[in-house]
Amino acid sequence: MSGAGVQVAPLPAGDVGAAAEVLARAFRDNPLPRVLLPGGHPERRLRAVRAGFSVLLPVAASRGTVLAAWREGRPVGILIGLGPSQWPLPLPPVRARLRALAAQGLRATWRLAELSERLARLHPGAPHAYLAALGVEPAFRGRGAGRALLARWLELTRGFRVPSYLETDREANLRFYGAAGFGVVGSLSFRGVAIWRMERPVAGPVEPPGVLAGARGEGAGEVRG
Ligand SMILES: CC(C)(COP(=O)(O)OP(=O)(O)OC[C@H]1O[C@@H](n2cnc3c(N)ncnc32)[C@H](O)[C@@H]1OP(=O)(O)O)[C@@H](O)C(=O)NCCC(=O)NCCS
Incomplete structure (x- = not known):
């Protein structure tokens, strides 16, 4: 539960369709869907993004955590999070x-x-x-749903005693995640779209951002285009 009329709770199994709809609206106009479906009509992009999340959500829910931010009885924001050893997710069923x-x-x-x-x-x-994903419907942005979801996820991860990791394709999100303790540890360009990789150290007096990338010798900082 969080302030400003937003309630955060795990997504009930029956609400996967509604969650896919929320994520589709949240991500429809992000840079990556635009290059994945170039020149596509927004309605077609919405369908495509919704289809992707419809397939991902049941697998994510069975293996990891799916949180929903509720306002007036309906989900307006969704977070998909995976604990240590839950990534990569198994492939969804063929059909x-x-x-x-x-x-x-x-x-x-x-x-x-x-x-x-x-x-x-x-x-x-x-x-x-x-x-893995955090999205709030455009009409409900700026009212604390994103922050409430992220806070709940970080609270859940505290018990793992491991760093947190994410990728984002919107520069505006760097401030949002930065305020929650994430720092940029690298970036890449995919078909002209910048993607930032961010990391948040374990809470407490531990490693600075970069410890994850360093663990496998992957390049921190800028990565090719
Ligand atoms: C990033 C995102 C989840 C933030 O959700 P949100 O509910 O708008 O966030 P909050 O209301 O909790 O606001 C948190 C901060 O983001 C700012 N913000 C971000 N996008 C905003 C928008 N479109 N309108 C208003 N404020 C916005 C707020 O001003 C606030 O900053 P402040 O603390 O300095 O005031 C949302 O913008 C989103 O769904 N974006 C598209 C999908 C995406 O890129 N997801 C992240 C990558 S996984």
Whole structure:
């Protein structure tokens, strides 16, 4: 539970469809969906992003944590988080993947696979908590839902005693995550879109940001284009 009329709670299993809708609206206009589906009509991009999250959410919920921020009885923000050893997620069932492919098209699916492989190569090798996705519906932004979700996730991860990790494709988010203790440990460019990799050390007198990247010898700082 958090302030400003926002309540944070785990997503009930029956609300996966509503959660996919929230995430689709949250991410529809982000830089990455725009390059994954170039020139696409916003409605088509919404369908494609929704299809991707519809496939991801059940797997994420069964393996990791899906939190929802509620306002007036409906979810307006969703966070997907994975604890140590929960990443990578197992592949969704074949039929679910085929449904996503049908909605996204071959080209976008191919680009998404290319992106996932790039990010996987840079993923920390040391134990960590992974913030896989956090999105708030545009109409409800700036009212504390994002911060409330992130605070609850960080509270949950405290018991793991490991650093936290995330990627983001919006420069505006650097301040948002920076305020929660994340620092940029690297960046990459995917088809012209900048992606920042951020890390938050274990709370307490421990390692500075960079310890995860260093654990596997991956380059901190700028990564090719
Ligand atoms: C990032 C995101 C989750 C923040 O959610 P939010 O509910 O707007 O965040 P909050 O209301 O808790 O605000 C937190 C801070 O972000 C700022 N903010 C970010 N985007 C904002 C927007 N569109 N409108 C108003 N404020 C915004 C707030 O001003 C606030 O800053 P402050 O503490 O200095 O006042 C949301 O902008 C979003 O869904 N973005 C698209 C998806 C995305 O990029 N997700 C993150 C990558 S995984």
